[in-house]
Amino acid sequence: MTEHATAVAALTPAIADGPQTIKVIISGGFAAVYRDMLPEFERSTGISVETGSGASEGAGPKTIRHQLANGTKADVVILSREGLHKLNEDGRIRAGSEAGLATAPLAAAVRTGSRKPDIGNDVALRKALIDAGQVVAPSSTSGQYVRDKVFPRLNLPDTVRLTLEARGTEAAEALRAGKANLSIGPTSELVQESGIEVVGLLPPDLQLVQTFTAAIVSDAQAPEAAKRLIDFLSLDSDILLAAIKRAGMERPRG
Template identity: 55%
Template sequence: MDKLTVMISGGFSPAYRAVLPEFERSTGVAVTTLSGASQGKGPKTIKSQLEQGTEVDVVILSREGLNELIAAGYIATGSEAELASVPLAAAVRKGSPKPDVSTVDALKQTLLNTPRLVMPASTGGIYMTDVVFPKLGLAGKVTPKMVPRGTDSTDMLAAGEADLAIGPVSEIISQPGVELVAPLPDEVQLVQMFTASIVKTAHNPEQARKLIEFLVSDRTTKAIKESGMQPVGIGRKP
């Protein structure tokens, strides 16, 4: 049986896991799925795991993270494919009151009034701390708990260990025990593009190409939309 190893970050994971069984059935390719953050520090990032020698055929992560991998020489030239986009949003524990994040001023006040804010230390969290907080005058005034992955933040929220989480919509609506408040206002929004690429050292490049072709096809559109993302793959029906 043909084999394939994929390393994926959180944003596209719900859609990917929904369609993976169909890919395996239709192609006969057995896929091993590993997990890693698109960006950040520490051993859990995709980049760090590649640096440690983890053997991977395909990576699926944010465009920002992919750009870092390209710069580091890990990606096969021309193999990048855009899969889906997703905005950042706020979330609360299921059943908790939903704060106002509908405008920039409302979001700013909500962040100031949130004692326990949690965010992933990956693309979305980096954007919030490096761009949004300074823009809103919140640098040094709001200190979020930064965790490696988006699922770590929603787990804390569900367990009552945090009051508000910010992350990609797809990492919120797929998680138990949490509720979507709303996407962030356009003025401070980051719409992440999730991409798939073949790793330069891939042992199974042919199977890798099959997977990417499948992910950008119409066969994954429904799962992508149900996960709160917008499909953008080439060849999709409008």
């Protein structure tokens, strides 16, 4: 058992009924770190994990909120804090179970091999967006922010078109396929995609730093096992901190 797994075992009491299966629904923001760490969690605890995916916010059947409202069962959700707030409003989250796992700022990306524009300040970002013409973002928290805050603030001409795709993976595919020339999204989603390259972070005054948070669903079938997973993802072990860093993320401050 690794040092990380040993620490979790000490933090969380053993499950009385032995190994269980838990169900997780996760958005794209923390997905790379989760995939890196999940095998160790299953190996060290004997708990099996079934993983589904969904958008933190937005409309339509691909959102976590829609899935839970329409009968999809889950023990744990991992999504942006903004999306979690709406699940709390729906009464779908167990009180006191939330844990902030990592933060991710917004960045821009281009197709691999394309020229990387300067986006270091508002003027440079505005020029990059105008030159790109076609821009894509996920329709979740980050895309809504780009649409409602970034574009109006930069007073962009009508020649700049923003397309919101249901998921970050679909936004990356649109960029790879040439349907867009620039993509904006959380660093943690952009760095895990092949065929695209991160240009840099959005300027500080246009930045949105999202906190990706885990919580236990109110009607969870295996709440004790769910808590063990959240504890596992919350420890500051070297292996987990390295995975967070690889994803362009940081632990929440304060």
